[in-house]
Amino acid sequence: MKITRIETFQVPPRWLFCRVETDDGVVGWGEPVVEGRAEVVRAAVDVLAEYLVGQDPLRIQDHWQVLTKGGFYRGGPVLSSAVAGLDQALWDIAGKTYGAPVHALLGGPVRERVRVYAWVGGDEPAELGEQIAAQVEAGFTAVKMNGAGVTSPIATAAETAAVVERVAAAREVLGPGRDVAVDFHGRFTAASARRVLAELAPLHPLFVEEPVLPEHGHLLPGLVEASPVPLATGERLYSRAEFLPALTAGIAVAQPDLSHAGGITEVHRIASLADTYGAQLAPHCPLGPIALAASLQVAFATPNFLIQEQSRGIHYNKDADLLSYLADPTPFRFVDGHATRNDAPGLGITLDEAAVRSADRAGHAWRNPVWRHADDSFAEW
Ligand SMILES: [Mg+2]
Numbered sequence: 365m366k367i368t369r370i371e372t373f374q375v376p377p378r379w380l381f382c383r384v385e386t387d388d389g390v391v392g393w394g395e396p397v398v399e400g401r402a403e404v405v406r407a408a409v410d411v412l413a414e415y416l417v418g419q420d421p422l423r424i425q426d427h428w429q430v431l432t433k434g435g436f437y438r439g440g441p442v443l444s445s446a447v448a449g450l451d452q453a454l455w456d457i458a459g460k461t462y463g464a465p466v467h468a469l470l471g472g473p474v475r476e477r478v479r480v481y482a483w484v485g486g487d488e489p490a491e492l493g494e495q496i497a498a499q500v501e502a503g504f505t506a507v508k509m510n511g512a513g514v515t516s517p518i519a520t521a522a523e524t525a526a527v528v529e530r531v532a533a534a535r536e537v538l539g540p541g542r543d544v545a546v547d548f549h550g551r552f553t554a555a556s557a558r559r560v561l562a563e564l565a566p567l568h569p570l571f572v573e574e575p576v577l578p579e580h581g582h583l584l585p586g587l588v589e590a591s592p593v594p595l596a597t598g599e600r601l602y603s604r605a606e607f608l609p610a611l612t613a614g615i616a617v618a619q620p621d622l623s624h625a626g627g628i629t630e631v632h633r634i635a636s637l638a639d640t641y642g643a644q645l646a647p648h649c650p651l652g653p654i655a656l657a658a659s660l661q662v663a664f665a666t667p668n669f670l671i672q673e674q675s676r677g678i679h680y681n682k683d684a685d686l687l688s689y690l691a692d693p694t695p696f697r698f699v700d701g702h703a704t705r706n707d708a709p710g711l712g713i714t715l716d717e718a719a720v721r722s723a724d725r726a727g728h729a730w731r732n733p734v735w736r737h738a739d740d741s742f743a744e745w
Pocket of ligand 1: 549574
């Protein structure tokens with residue numbers, strides 16, 4: 365079997381899909397994207413396709429080596445995400461060829477269902493009570509929210525109190541038997557994070573995510589030491605090597621993104637590495653259906669898995685949502701806040717190819733907002 369063609373589709377709301385075709389007629393799908401930089405990753409996929417076309421798609425491990433390291437310069441969000449999407453498509457082809465779901469090829473399922481959480485509150489969280497109540501009503505046992513919008517470098521007393529009040533309001537709706545995770549999104553400095561984490565502790569968040577920016581990872585050990593709340597990070601880390609210092613620092617939850625951190629091949633290895641530190645895996649996935657399908661395949665095969673992010677109804681999904689490009693939405697029909705094991709071959713989803721092709725013609729130019737502090741200086745989004 366040989367790869368004959370690789371195509372990309374830039375589809376709303378902000379996604380990029382790739383389609384890898386073989387001379388046997390087997391087709392694999394992947395989602396190589398960096399949110400806000402889809403066109404750039406598309407160009408990177410085109411360059412990597414020069415190597416892949418003509419190759420045997422089943423030599424995934426070898427292709428991963430060449431795609432990741434063969435260009436001498438390596439890593440970073442763009443190149444790692446391009447490899448990630450192609451890697452997902454190769455696993456999809458392998459599963460379809462062997463007649464097995466990807467989780468079977470990774471060693472077989474270790475669980476029957478995967479807990480997922482829903483997003484509430486948007487970029488600048490305000491009134492959350494009704495949204496959380498709706499997610500509880502829909503069966504979810506966990507939600508995630510942003511801690512705050514624009515935040516001063518040293519959060520004011522009012523800003524700090526507002527974060528705590530928001531999480532307290534969430535806790536009130538959720539009760540003690542459900543979970544709330546809080547995303548700091550790198551908007552807090554380590555000094556602010558330290559102060560807020562202590563105040564959040566009595567509200568028992570499942571975890572606090574990106575308590576500091578990835579480039580301040582050297583501050584993580586001190587923050588873990590000081591924090592009574594489990595800390596999570598990883599959506600902006602792209603390899604085992606980049607996770608190693610965070611795991612050594614003692615993060616509780618590793619959050620590689622299946623579409624950023626080298627795909628199924630590398631995230632499977634990151635999960636094993638996390639296991640050696642007693643850390644849990646919670647893949648980042650505010651993305652589309654292929655990224656989620658890939659995440660779920662890893663989740664079904666990973667013992668130290670905690671919970672899965674998914675984007676249904678997320679604030680970014682304006683012109684299309686998680687189910688828009690699926691021929692059959694069954695794999696993402698969550699029951700009691702869980703995805704049920706699906707033994708369909710490959711990634712376990714069937715795309716509506718006509719819908720994908722048509723959406724690509726419309727395209728998108730999604731960019732994240734650029735935020736400013738009150739004095740007009742740049743603020744982290
Ligand atoms: Mg996040």
